[in-house]
Amino acid sequence: MRQLSQASFLVLLSGTGTGTIFNVFATPTKTSLDAVFTTAFTWPTYPDLQYATALPRPSETVIYARPYSELESLAGPQKTTAWASIASPVDSDDEFGNVAWSSLWASFTVDSPPFTTTVTPTPIPSSQLVKPTPLPFSIGKGETDDLKFPRDFEWGFAGAAMQVEGALKTQGRGPSITEVIIGRSPPGIVGAGPPDISVLNYFLYKEDIARLAALGVKSYSFSIAWPRILPFGYPGSPVNQEAIDHYDDLINTILEYDMEPIVTLHHFDTPLHYLDNSSWQGYAHPEFVDGFVNYAKIVLTHYADRVGTWITFNEPNLDAALLGNWNASYHVVMAHARTVHFYRDEIKGGGKWGIKLALSSGFPLPLDPKSSDDIALTERQLDFLIGYMANPIYLGAQTPSSVIETLKSEAPSYTEEELQYVNGTADFFGVDIYTANYVTSLAEGTEACIGNSSHPSFPTCTNITAVRENWRIGAESNASPSTWYQHARTIFKYLHTKYPTAGGIIIAEFGWSTFHEADMNQDQARTEFTSTLAFLSVLNEILKAIYEDGVKFKGALGWAYVDNWEWGQYNDHFGVQTFNNVTLERSYKRSIFDFVDFITGHSES
Ligand code: NOJ
Numbered sequence: 175m176r177q178l179s180q181a182s183f184l185v186l187l188s189g190t191g192t193g194t195i196f197n198v199f200a201t202p203t204k205t206s207l208d209a210v211f212t213t214a215f216t217w218p219t220y221p222d223l224q225y226a227t228a229l230p231r232p233s234e235t236v237i238y239a240r241p242y243s244e245l246e247s248l249a250g251p252q253k254t255t256a257w258a259s260i261a262s263p264v265d266s267d268d269e270f271g272n273v274a275w276s277s278l279w280a281s282f283t284v285d286s287p288p289f290t291t292t293v294t295p296t297p298i299p300s301s302q303l304v305k306p307t308p309l310p311f312s313i314g315k316g317e318t319d320d321l322k323f324p325r326d327f328e329w330g331f332a333g334a335a336m337q338v339e340g341a342l343k344t345q346g347r348g349p350s351i352t353e354v355i356i357g358r359s360p361p362g363i364v365g366a367g368p369p370d371i372s373v374l375n376y377f378l379y380k381e382d383i384a385r386l387a388a389l390g391v392k393s394y395s396f397s398i399a400w401p402r403i404l405p406f407g408y409p410g411s412p413v414n415q416e417a418i419d420h421y422d423d424l425i426n427t428i429l430e431y432d433m434e435p436i437v438t439l440h441h442f443d444t445p446l447h448y449l450d451n452s453s454w455q456g457y458a459h460p461e462f463v464d465g466f467v468n469y470a471k472i473v474l475t476h477y478a479d480r481v482g483t484w485i486t487f488n489e490p491n492l493d494a495a496l497l498g499n500w501n502a503s504y505h506v507v508m509a510h511a512r513t514v515h516f517y518r519d520e521i522k523g524g525g526k527w528g529i530k531l532a533l534s535s536g537f538p539l540p541l542d543p544k545s546s547d548d549i550a551l552t553e554r555q556l557d558f559l560i561g562y563m564a565n566p567i568y569l570g571a572q573t574p575s576s577v578i579e580t581l582k583s584e585a586p587s588y589t590e591e592e593l594q595y596v597n598g599t600a601d602f603f604g605v606d607i608y609t610a611n612y613v614t615s616l617a618e619g620t621e622a623c624i625g626n627s628s629h630p631s632f633p634t635c636t637n638i639t640a641v642r643e644n645w646r647i648g649a650e651s652n653a654s655p656s657t658w659y660q661h662a663r664t665i666f667k668y669l670h671t672k673y674p675t676a677g678g679i680i681i682a683e684f685g686w687s688t689f690h691e692a693d694m695n696q697d698q699a700r701t702e703f704t705s706t707l708a709f710l711s712v713l714n715e716i717l718k719a720i721y722e723d724g725v726k727f728k729g730a731l732g733w734a735y736v737d738n739w740e741w742g743q744y745n746d747h748f749g750v751q752t753f754n755n756v757t758l759e760r761s762y763k764r765s766i767f768d769f770v771d772f773i774t775g776h777s778e779s
Contacts, residue, residue, distance in 0.1 A: 328729030330393030348405030365745025407445025570597025602677030
């Protein structure tokens with residue numbers, strides 16, 4: 175090692191500039207080891223900070239239907255109450271008074287929210303809008319660089335009343351069946367906790383919308399809680415004025431931020447009145463259809479003027495998958511169809527309608543796509559997953575024969591007249607996709623299972639596996655789903671071909687709960703990459719499906735806009751934002767920036 179000259183040493187000590195230490199060595203020779211030490215080093219400055227911005231959009235108000243003042247009578251006579259304002263708690267003479275309302279809640283103990291007024295949003299500090307470090311990789315680089323999402327592509331994030339609102343027993347909300355079947359804090363579930371407060375979106379919705387708008391998110395998908403609108407649930411019981419005002423303001427707030435509301439009428443929160451022993455959301459209850467349609471009419475007369483995209487039911491096909499109650503789907507299909515007919519024929523609205531079918535247990539694919547057996551069994555699996563509901567709604571077709579032949583009288587079936595009535599009552603194909611898996615035959619054969627209703631694989635009688643050729647289908651999340659992007663185009667093409675609609679496919683939910691995110695601190699959760707990979711890989715396949723496979727798409731909505739109550743627990747973090755469970759303060763995760771950047775980077779400027 176050469177000696178430092180005195181002059182150089184002084185430079186070093188005086189610290190006159192970053193990197194001067196390397197200048198102190200004399201006459202470098204390129205070939206010697208000394209060259210390493212003699213190359214001048216200058217600390218580079220960092221790239222300029224990039225900030226997320228709200229989307230520049232023309233604020234034109236689209237009117238989809240006449241206002242409530244002109245539609246009111248279509249919902250039939252309704253009386254309205256605001257329970258919070260009922261003066262006397264001793265009103266036992268009143269069938270729907272405070273005493274009656276309290277008795278609905280008699281068997282529940284519910285935590286009260288920390289505050290009970292709507293929070294006025296504060297501007298999002300610019301420090302929170304700083305984008306994360308650019309990705310070290312580029313999804314779709316070269317393949318989809320020039321592909322753009324259609325101008326009317328609806329994209330954004332979703333939540334659901336039962337999971338995000340909290341304020342469960344507040345402002346007149348009645349209990350739902352979910353409070354009973356899931357309970358407040360199911361024992362034995364990791365991260366178990368009640369939905370009583372969750373992220374308190376009921377009072378923080380303005381903040382939630384402001385936070386999404388600040389990042390340029392286009393659509394906010396939420397559900398209206400039937401037991402808020404009608405605490406007692408059934409026709410003739412009073413409408414809760416505070417709930418009507420709440421959702422009215424929620425919709426107005428979304429529009430004020432130039433975002434688009436996507437509204438689901440039912441997301442697993444059927445009022446307690448419809449509790450029955452055979453279907454987990456009361457679908458089998460004899461009064462379910464009339465009850466739902468009455469509720470839907472109240473909602474639609476109030477809000478049809480401002481909402482362009484409506485969804486009747488969230489994942490009603492889970493009922494059969496979970497409880498084996500296939501017949502109850504008939505009620506759901508009829509309730510859906512009556513609602514859409516009411517909207518089209520009486521409200522005469524210009525909005526679009528759909529229903530969200532679940533593929534949460536996994537979109538089935540043939541284990542060996544060259545095997546006709548595996549293909550047939552995959553079709554069979556799809557018949558039982560979605561076909562029994564999709565056939566009547568999209569095709570005006572009877573329940574698939576595989577379902578009828580296996581379930582016999584337990585299978586839903588429709589008269590010709592009903593099929594005509596139901597046919598075409600969805601303008602677009604709504605689907606939630608979280609994972610995929612492979613289908614092959616059972617070792618003992620399909621027929622042996624079909625003939626034995628106590629077989630564990632009955633009634634699908636297929637063999638489902640996540641593994642093919644020594645590899646799991648994809649990376650594993652904290653919940654059971656795995657990544658599925660490599661099959662996305664096949665899945666989209668299948669749905670587009672089998673159930674074509676004028677409006678196209680909307681992936682009404684897709685998302686990712688990062689492995690063990692609940693054990694991470696906030697910074698770890700905010701910066702992790704797997705949720706970005708899960709979202710972007712699917713968005714990229716959507717682009718290819720649109721341009722290379724001719725698949726019509728309406729949009730794609732990430733689940734969820736914030737971590738939330740995942741049906742009994744807070745352990746699966748699906749959100750693109752975290753929240754502090756003491757202050758309820760939200761923080762963006764990097765995945766929301768990456769999602770937005772991917773879409774805006776593939777949008778017409
Ligand atoms: C779909 C359901 O609609 C939603 O409620 C749930 O949180 C997500 N799947 C994630 O499991």
